[in-house]
Amino acid sequence: MSGVVVGTDGSEGARRALRWAVDEARLRNTWLTVLAVVGVPVTIARASAPFQAGAPLVGRPDPADLRAAEDSVGKELDEVGADDIDTEVRVVAGVPAEELLKAGEGADLVVVGSRGVGGFSRLLLGSVSSQVVQHATCPIVVIPKDRG
Numbered sequence: 001m002s003g004v005v006v007g008t009d010g011s012e013g014a015r016r017a018l019r020w021a022v023d024e025a026r027l028r029n030t031w032l033t034v035l036a037v038v039g040v041p042v043t044i045a046r047a048s049a050p051f052q053a054g055a056p057l058v059g060r061p062d063p064a065d066l067r068a069a070e071d072s073v074g075k076e077l078d079e080v081g082a083d084d085i086d087t088e089v090r091v092v093a094g095v096p097a098e099e100l101l102k103a104g105e106g107a108d109l110v111v112v113g114s115r116g117v118g119g120f121s122r123l124l125l126g127s128v129s130s131q132v133v134q135h136a137t138c139p140i141v142v143i144p145k146d147r148g
Contacts, residue, residue, distance in 0.1 A: 003031030006111040013113025021111040037096040061093035097131035
């Protein structure tokens with residue numbers, strides 16, 4: 001899929017990335033894909049024999065979480081004024097970095113914020129942006145934290 005792909009998780013960093021991606025898609029006169037990833041519960045299956053690693057079991061997302069994420073992305077798009085560009089909203093269940101990498105296959109550009117809703121605020125890049133930068137097959141833009 002060509003065009004600009006942007007990941008969002010509802011954080012301020014993701015909103016900055018979305019604003020930047022909307023402007024970039026407008027400048028390029030191209031398609032914008034907004035991707036929101038809803039996490040799913042993951043458990044490790046018990047091994048049948050001692051010292052064997054268990055396999056991860058991925059649960060199913062709560063449909064209410066998927067609807068809430070879609071509503072949230074719709075509101076964010078309204079706030080940034082993206083109604084003049086072709087936009088696709090995709091809400092998927094999975095691991096954020098993995099899903100962004102998949103969505104970025106064939107894209108012209110992937111845009112992410114430097115810090116999202118998780119983790120350690122002292123890190124320069126968040127774990128998702130760091131993984132996307134390291135493994136992407138297309139150009140990446142990481143929108144830094146607002147210094148103001």
